[in-house]
């Protein structure tokens with residue numbers, strides 16, 4: 001950045017400090033809730049769709065709502081913040097929370113990390129139990145997610161059933177003939193470009209989870225911003241009777257967005273990632289916030305065109321990441337509702353000279369989204385602009 005750099009740097013530092021303060025306040029809230037609910041029992045384990053449906057029916061029969069927190073396991077404080085959000089923001093007294101733990105084969109391409117994705121159900125259940133989020137807490141870790149119940153009736157030999165479950169749990173099952181594939185611009189760019197199969201797999205399993213859990217409310221994290229937008233759209237377009245709630249992105253102490261895949265980073269890759277991706281993202285976010293508050297003299301030059309500002313910010317983040325050894329899959333400023341890019345298709349130089357207050361050219365509701373690969377691990381981040 002060229003002009004006003006000290007102010008922007010100070011703002012970036014403040015934003016980082018604020019982020020840490022918020023994280024610690026959230027941890028404090030969680031701690032208080034744990035103390036308040038210290039007598040709560042361990043969660044109910046549900047391993048089949050049938051058991052899940054029975055538990056949900058029992059909750060509804062006593063007048064409670066079912067709040068679903070879908071995850072793929074490998075739980076960390078980002079996931080726990082969703083459970084906190086479910087308990088402290090979404091739930092009324094007596095409502096039930098079910099956390100699903102399922103590594104969904106349908107959202108992985110054959111060359112992706114399905115086999116090595118972190119799986120440790122015992123640890124996950126322990127962490128969920130420690131939240132003591134509510135008295136009515138369950139873990140749904142299905143062994144028969146893609147089993148076809150029409151075919152899978154009581155006459156099926158146990159060995160055949162086991163084989164079907166293994167298939168369903170280890171690869172995209174050949175029996176799955178119906179998929180939910182989101183179309184349109186929300187599912188056209190960002191992650192969909194390098195993972196074209198991804199959102200079809202996500203929507204298929206999320207709709208199945210909504211149906212099997214009979215969820216009234218479901219909580220998703222803003223860390224997976226495009227996923228959240230696509231799930232919201234699916235619910236609207238297919239009239240799914242579930243209220244979708246979102247919880248803010250949670251960062252680790254080194255500011256990296258918490259993610260199950262972070263545990264695949266080597267020490268060097270972790271340092272490279274944390275020193276470039278979140279720092280550059282939070283800096284541009286802080287710069288945009290500071291510029292909006294800036295009072296410019298009447299004779300100040302007009303800001304450059306929107307596309308140029310957005311492209312320049314993208315280029316600066318991509319440059320910071322690549323200098324640290326990251327490989328940007330995308331760094332794209334989008335409208336937060338439509339996910340339409342607001343930069344230029346061609347992009348621009350990271351070093352372009354721009355006047356004071358220049359990020360004011362950005363439209364309301366712009367969001368910077370990025371996916372960057374460090375040491376073979378693909379990390380997501382996004383910030384408001």
Ligand SMILES: Nc1ncnc2c1ncn2[C@@H]1O[C@H](COP(=O)(O)OP(=O)(O)OP(=O)(O)O)[C@@H](O)[C@H]1O
Nearest residue numbers: 071072078220221223224248249250258259260261
């Ligand atoms: N750091 C985070 N802050 C807020 N929500 C998060 C965070 N990490 C994950 N979530 C949310 O948790 C839910 C389950 O995500 P998932 O189990 O895929 O975890 P993940 O850490 O995102 O894993 P991955 O490494 O595969 O991206 C999603 O709604 C996701 O947005």
Ligand SMILES: CC(C)(CO)[C@@H](O)C(=O)[O-]
Nearest residue numbers: 070071072104202205224
């Ligand atoms: C929503 C989800 C649990 C579906 O498998 C997954 O995509 C995730 O963990 O974000």
Ligand code: BAL
Nearest residue numbers: 072107108198224227
């Ligand atoms: N949270 C994203 C899950 C995935 O990458 O498959």
